[in-house]
Amino acid sequence: MHGFFAELVIILTASALVLAAFYRLRLPPTLGYLTTGLLIGPGALGLVGNQEAVQYLAEFGVVFLLFSLGLEFSLSRLLAMRRLVFGLGGGQVLICTAAFMAVGLGVGLSPPLALLMAAVLALSSTAVVTRELARSGELYARHGQLGVAVLLFQDLAAVLFLILIPALATEGDGLPLMLAVTVAKGLVLFAALIGIGKWVLPRVFFEVAKTHSDELFVLAALLVALLAALLTDAFGLSMTLGAFIAGMMLGESHFRHRIEVEIRPFRDVLLGIFFVSVGMLLVPAQLLPRWSALLGLTAALLVFKTVIVMVLGRWLGEDRLTSLRAALLLAQGGEFGFALLAVAGTYHLIDPGQATLVAASIVLSMALTPLIVRHNGRIAAWFLRHRHPLPAAQADLVDVSGATGALSGHVVICGYGRVGQAVGRILTREGVAFVAVDEDPVRVQEALLGGENVFYGDARRPALLHALGIARARLVLVSFTDHRHALAIVRAVRERAPELPILVRTTDDRYRDVLKQAGVTAVVPETFEASLTLASHVLALLDFPMERVQQSVQGVREERYGVLRGYFHGQRSRIEDTQGQALEVRHAVRLPDEARAVGLRLDELDLARTGAEVRGVRRAGAGELVPAADLRLQAGDAVVLFGTASQVENAERRLLGG
Structure with missing residues (x-):
């Protein structure tokens, strides 16, 4: 036991050092954990020798990975995107699995092992692809949506493969019968757990949330995941299947967001240990003599999956460029492949040498993925030999310039979070035009x-500021609380517009002098200003003359908020109400062709039952529509919902799937 704890300390220390380096290099943390395992494993430094204990602990990481994916899995989204999910995603998984299985049989693998290898290689990396798409602002582009649709089906396929692995371990003629029995057990157990999740768990978590105990809430979430995993294991199925179903159960409740936040530390650490354990399987001494096989398998994986997705995209009516860009996103292997290899290893379906080669191929393909995703547009344009393709950075500036060319005397808002949006709405009410820029692609898409009038981009780029029309603007508002970020934007603005007024919002007044020296017109420390607003109301309610209240507030400002600096710290405040629901939010839902709401009037949808309000409907070519009860929705409409997180989620499900 003492030796295991010493090795665990070595794993955590090495992971922290390697991840710090990988974050500086902007490489995915998954690759950092894999590299850590390679370095400290028996194939390199040999610092950790008790792999069995590490593997046992790593299984919990896989359980929590599937639990988290279940939380994010949306049945209504699946139904609304069913044409892409089942057409493109289903085709990709079926064709790739069949082709890789045929190759496996051709090189002499047994049918169960060939099917396992094919399943492992057919899946792509949801974590790496979605993270890189979000960073590049392409998550909601057409090729990004195609990639997400395929990844959604792959999540389903991975669950099916997890069901089949115990059956594949059966030898002899009983395999077909065992497969049928295993699938039947999986379906029965799936239906039973979904029923529990729909009618039992919400009541349990409602009572837990009323206790206001974070510890009890975390314990309940962990207990649900582990009990579901234990139940499926008792039925002879994979524990990870139970964890995924448990996540799906809770993903349909309004406790989803809080559960995601609470279990993330456990999931990330345990999942990191899982990837370290996978890296420990990579033994350079075994791989170097087989380097040609490794490179050949990786190249075949990347090329074949790219071709399959591109052909399927063209068959579904997408243009060549979009199809190829989506295909490039999905060419690699994925973390689900590691999970399948780990589960298969427990059933002795694959020997360590084979697992090492396949795992190394997946690692190599994932190492190339960030570069491929970031430059997918240029790679596709070069491959298709498009003449004079615009680089991504130049293309977005053309779009911004075209959209803001008619603006003059407007306000440029840098940072469109809660404060930026509040200012924008007041400006709209007063008839003042504005344009905003933000670095969060999800927020930009929701606002669009x-x-x-919001664009995705880095406001520190002088060329982007020029495209936003700062030469014609009346004011620039910087609402980023990070003073270094704000300072860089101020300097970029001053290069193009030396006399333009700049207003900067900060958390407090510590960096006022630095910002002033850079050319800021006014600094608004929000914490102090909120305190002054509250204090002025208190004085007014105490019957102080308004003149004296204003003098007091102005005096504090002239003293540079000295009296307000410093405070006694306390425990962190709760961010949810007693039911565990989030604060009220706005959320826009785009209606695809297959959405249930298409062709129905708003009053027929009866969205009032969900508690959410429809604040607006935007239609291509018609602009903003009044959300009247008799308004009939069309495919492509964007419905703006308002309410708590649970109300908005229920309304979205009603719009998309019923």
């Missing part, structure tokens, strides 16, 4: 669907 809601009809806001």
Whole structure:
């Protein structure tokens, strides 16, 4: 036991050092954990020798990975995107699995092992692809949506493969019968757990949330995941299947967001140990003599999956460039492949040498993925020999310039979070035009669907500021609380517009002098200003003359908020109400062709039952529509919802799937 704890300390220390280096290099943390395992494993430094204990602990990481994916899995989204999910995603998984299985049989693998290898290689990396798409602002582009649709089906396929692995371990003529029995057990157990999740778990978590105990809430979430995993294991199925179903059960409740936040530390650490354990399987001494086989398998994986997805995209009516860009996103292997290899190893379906070669091929393909995703547009344009393709950075500036060319005397808002949006709405009410820029692609997409004049990009780029029209603007508002970020934006603005007024929002007044020296017109420390607003109301309610209240507030400002600096720290405040629900939010839902709401009037949808309000409907070519009860929705409409997180989620499900 003492030796295991010493090795665990070595794993955590090495992971922290390697991840710090990988974050500086902007490489995915998954590759950092894999590299850690390679370095400290028996194939390199040999610092950790008790692999069996590490593997046992790593299984919990896989359980929590599947639990988290279940939380994010949306049945209504699946139904609304069923044409892409089952057409493109289903085709990719079936064709790739069949082709890789045929190759495996051709090189002499047994049918169960060939099917396992094919399943491992057919899946792509949801974590790496979605993270890189979000960073590049392409998550909601057409090729990004195609990639997400395929990844959604792959999640389903991975669950099916997890069901089949115990059956594949059966030898002899009983395999077909065992497969049928295993699938039947899986379906029965799936239906039973979904029923429990729909009618039992919400009541349990409602009572837990009323206790206001974070510890009890975390314990309940962990207990549900582990009990579901234990139940499926008792039925002879994979524990990870139970964890995925448990996540799906809770993903349909309004406790989903809080559960995601609470279990993330456990999931990330345990999942990191899982990837370290996979890296420990990579033994350079075994791989170097087989380097040609490794490179050949990786190249075949990347090329074949790219070709299959591109052909399927063209068959579904997508243009060549979009199809190829989506295909490039999905060419690699994925973390589900590691999970399948780990589960298969427990059933002795694959020997360590074979697992090492396949795992190394997946690692190599994932190492190339960030570069491929970031430059997918240029790679596709070069391959298709498009003449004079615009680089991504130049293309987005052309779009921004075209959209803001008619603006003059407007306000440029850098940072469109809660504060930026509040200022924008007040400006709209007063008839003042504005344009905003933000670095969060999800927020930009939501705001665009809601009809806001917002663009994705880095406001520190002088070329982007020029495209936003700062030469014609009346004011620039910087609402990023990070003073270094704000300072870089101020300097970029001053290069193009030396006399333009700049207003900067900060958390407090510590960096006022630095910002002033850089050319800021005014600094608004939000914490102090909120305190002054509250204090002025208190004085007014105490019957102080308004003149004296204003003098007091102005005096504090002239003293540079000295009296307000410093405070006694306390425990962190709760961010949810007693039911575990989030604060009220706005959310825009784009209606695909297959959405249930298409062709129905708003009053027929009866969204009032969900508690959410429809604040607006935007239609291509028609602009903003009044959300009247008799308004009939069309495919492509963007419906802006308002309410708590649970109300908005229920309304979205009603719009998309019923």
